[in-house]
Amino acid sequence: MIIREAGASDYPAIHSLTEAAFGWDAEAHLIAALRESGDAVFDLVADLDGEIAGHVLLSALTIPPGALALAPVSVGPDHQRQGIGSALVHHSIGRATAAGWSAIFLLGDPSYYTRFGFSLDAAEKFETDYPREFFMALELKADALKSMPPKVEYPAPFRELG
Numbered sequence: 001m002i003i004r005e006a007g008a009s010d011y012p013a014i015h016s017l018t019e020a021a022f023g024w025d026a027e028a029h030l031i032a033a034l035r036e037s038g039d040a041v042f043d044l045v046a047d048l049d050g051e052i053a054g055h056v057l058l059s060a061l062t063i064p065p066g067a068l069a070l071a072p073v074s075v076g077p078d079h080q081r082q083g084i085g086s087a088l089v090h091h092s093i094g095r096a097t098a099a100g101w102s103a104i105f106l107l108g109d110p111s112y113y114t115r116f117g118f119s120l121d122a123a124e125k126f127e128t129d130y131p132r133e134f135f136m137a138l139e140l141k142a143d144a145l146k147s148m149p150p151k152v153e154y155p156a157p158f159r160e161l162g
């Protein structure tokens with residue numbers, strides 16, 4: 001398996017994969033909207049001998065500058081629990097760090113994301129309308145979160161998702 005940047009020819013397969021992973025199409029449409037709005041930064045696929053087995057998108061938050069939102073991450077139902085989701089998250093963290101981003105925020109199950117270093121505590125000071133029990137952050141640069149104003153604003157396509 002390799003993890004690589006998605007190209008336009010991958011978009012239909014990513015759409016189908018995301019819909020299959022979630023069981024509905026809201027996240028698949030969110031991905032398309034974030035590309036369209038120019039907020040998508042890292043659009044990565046797990047390519048298993050030419051088959052798109054997983055996908056992750058990272059987008060720039062409107063506030064604070066320098067921070068990314070990781071969402072959504074999807075692994076095809078036939079490929080789950082084989083480490084592909086973990087590989088995508090680890091790879092995302094590596095790419096974002098190398099590119100100089102300061103932090104990543106996400107909404108998800110702490111029992112899954114804490115293994116990558118995300119924590120509820122790191123996100124605690126930030127105002128959010130999202131449920132606190134799923135709102136986590138990971139600092140990529142030392143003390144970056146401390147110096148950020150306590151407000152997080154997701155780009156418009158997330159807000160339109162409701």
Ligand SMILES: CC(C)(COP(=O)(O)OP(=O)(O)OC[C@H]1O[C@@H](n2cnc3c(N)ncnc32)[C@H](O)[C@@H]1OP(=O)(O)O)[C@@H](O)C(=O)NCCC(=O)NCCS
Pocket residue numbers: 021022071072073074075076079080081082083084085086087107108109111112
């Ligand atoms: C969540 C998801 C991306 C994980 O990918 P994956 O390749 O199946 O995960 P991995 O093989 O890397 O990791 C498996 C581990 O994650 C755990 N796990 C998988 N999905 C989980 C979930 N939704 N919540 C909590 N833990 C989860 C498994 O129990 C397993 O734990 P273990 O290692 O302690 O046994 C994948 O299951 C998926 O696409 N789910 C549907 C879409 C979704 O819910 N996306 C996340 C929200 S944005």
